[in-house]
Amino acid sequence: MSDAVTMDKIVSLSRRRGFVFPSSEIYGGMGSTFDYGHYGVLMKNNIRERWFEAMVRNRDDIVAIDSAVILHPKVWEASGHVAGFTDPLIDCRTCKLRFRADKLEDSSCGRKPSKHPGETPECDLTEPRRFNLMFETTVGALQEEASRAYLRPETAQGIFINFKNVLQIARRKPPFGIAQIGKSFRNEITPGNFLFRVREFEQMEMEYFVPPNDADKWYRYWIDERVNWYRHYGLRDSKLRVREHGPEERSHYSRGTSDIEYEYPIGWSELEGVANRGDFDLTQHTEYSSTKLEYVGQDGERYVPYVIEPAVSIERIMVALLVDAYDEEVVGERDRTVLRLHPKMAPVTAAILPLIGKSDDMVAKARSLYEDLRRRHSVEYDDNGAIGRRYRRQDEIGTPWAFTVDEQTLEDDTVTVRDRDSLAQERLPIAGVGGWLEDALERDWKSPKGD
Numbered sequence: 001m002s003d004a005v006t007m008d009k010i011v012s013l014s015r016r017r018g019f020v021f022p023s024s025e026i027y028g029g030m031g032s033t034f035d036y037g038h039y040g041v042l043m044k045n046n047i048r049e050r051w052f053e054a055m056v057r058n059r060d061d062i063v064a065i066d067s068a069v070i071l072h073p074k075v076w077e078a079s080g081h082v083a084g085f086t087d088p089l090i091d092c093r094t095c096k097l098r099f100r101a102d103k104l105e106d107s108s109c110g111r112k113p114s115k116h117p118g119e120t121p122e123c124d125l126t127e128p129r130r131f132n133l134m135f136e137t138t139v140g141a142l143q144e145e146a147s148r149a150y151l152r153p154e155t156a157q158g159i160f161i162n163f164k165n166v167l168q169i170a171r172r173k174p175p176f177g178i179a180q181i182g183k184s185f186r187n188e189i190t191p192g193n194f195l196f197r198v199r200e201f202e203q204m205e206m207e208y209f210v211p212p213n214d215a216d217k218w219y220r221y222w223i224d225e226r227v228n229w230y231r232h233y234g235l236r237d238s239k240l241r242v243r244e245h246g247p248e249e250r251s252h253y254s255r256g257t258s259d260i261e262y263e264y265p266i267g268w269s270e271l272e273g274v275a276n277r278g279d280f281d282l283t284q285h286t287e288y289s290s291t292k293l294e295y296v297g298q299d300g301e302r303y304v305p306y307v308i309e310p311a312v313s314i315e316r317i318m319v320a321l322l323v324d325a326y327d328e329e330v331v332g333e334r335d336r337t338v339l340r341l342h343p344k345m346a347p348v349t350a351a352i353l354p355l356i357g358k359s360d361d362m363v364a365k366a367r368s369l370y371e372d373l374r375r376r377h378s379v380e381y382d383d384n385g386a387i388g389r390r391y392r393r394q395d396e397i398g399t400p401w402a403f404t405v406d407e408q409t410l411e412d413d414t415v416t417v418r419d420r421d422s423l424a425q426e427r428l429p430i431a432g433v434g435g436w437l438e439d440a441l442e443r444d445w446k447s448p449k450g451d
């Protein structure tokens with residue numbers, strides 16, 4: 001097995017198999033913006049579902065929320081985003097390109113042969129200026145200062161401003177968490193690397209409110225929980241690491257931040273961040289809104305909880321899963337590209353295939369099995385083309401198992417099940433396929449690519 005995965009191969013497979021398309025293509029495209037096709041949607045649903053299961057459904061201490069994208073503009077003053085959510089920006093008056101001042105050595109000048117900005121005599125760079133990453137919009141009919149609002153750049157603030165509601169209505173006491181999944185928007189100056197850095201992405205964030213003295217314990221706890229979640233869904237240990245930020249690297253609100261990094265084809269980069277935000281957010285919103293956001297116990301004990309926050313986007317997880325899963329091998333003198341995805345992350349759990357698409361009997365049996373399984377699983381029926389080609393297609397979208405109806409099925413009501421990774425085939429009774437699939441989905445899974 002090879003690990004010759006590049007971002008270009010992932011982009012090409014995603015497009016070829018209908019996971020992700022460049023957006024607005026018929027109008028010439030809109031750089032670094034993407035639309036999700038059928039398999040991309042199914043895979044995103046799985047990522048969302050697995051996260052929600054681990055963070056909310058399987059726990060007693062975390063509740064969900066779904067806040068608005070456009071919040072009161074004062075939210076972003078209180079959070080520090082209006083004043084501080086900026087990148088230093090430099091323009092080149094010659095090539096008209098825009099660069100991040102702190103990333104010049106990673107940027108390419110618009111002129112050929114390509115150099116870094118400022119390295120050719122023609123480069124004419126402006127002084128750095130601060131550029132706010134929030135997308136502005138106006139609310140209502142009047143386009144005036146008073147109607148200015150922002151698309152949220154993180155989902156977290158929608159959680160903090162609902163702290164009191166949850167405390168009262170869900171009757172929680174620290175430690176407890178509020179989780180949210182939803183779109184966030186950032187006018188990134190240098191988007192790129194496929195879905196890794198985009199301007200519109202879906203965040204999954206959880207704010208865990210704890211007694212201040214316990215904050216460090218919970219910070220470590222959430223780093224471990226989240227790393228274990230990635231391991232559970234098959235990301236290889238050798239490609240995962242935790243990197244703690246130094247004090248100079250931390251955000252204004254942070255008392256401690258660790259990045260869970262994955263070794264993407266672009267190098268080790270942040271997959272998810274886990275931060276100890278202290279009491280910064282609740283204190284700021286108390287001050288700006290004049291609403292006290294604190295915990296008051298029955299015995300009169302009162303304090304502003306500290307917040308531990310694991311935050312990630314579906315996009316970064318999707319790229320990590322695809323990269324980790326991508327494999328090429330030669331089987332029987334033919335090249336095979338396969339996505340070795342965890343079965344619970346794969347867009348399609350099983351394919352149902354009649355060996356001969358023109359056999360009415362095989363089609364009838366296969367369709368009946370498909371109709372039965374589709375009520376509980378994401379399954380696909382395919383009778384189009386040679387069986388080898390159908391297997392290859394399923395391999396490329398990462399389908400872990402294929403059930404094939406053949407001549408023997410017509411005699412004894414058994415089917416073969418083919419394993420995507422080992423290519424092993426076994427026979428089982430058609431009536432037992434549903435149960436077999438349930439069991440197989442619950443088995444521990446490790447990437448066949450190794451550790």
Ligand code: GAP
Pocket residue numbers: 153154155156186188195196197198199201203205270271272273309311312313315316
């Ligand atoms: N509430 C904290 C927060 O938003 P962040 O480190 O700016 O912190 C959290 O973002 C996570 O959101 C990142 O770890 C990454 O997974 C994802 N993310 C941030 N910017 C992104 C972008 N432009 N495109 C895709 N994902 C992004």
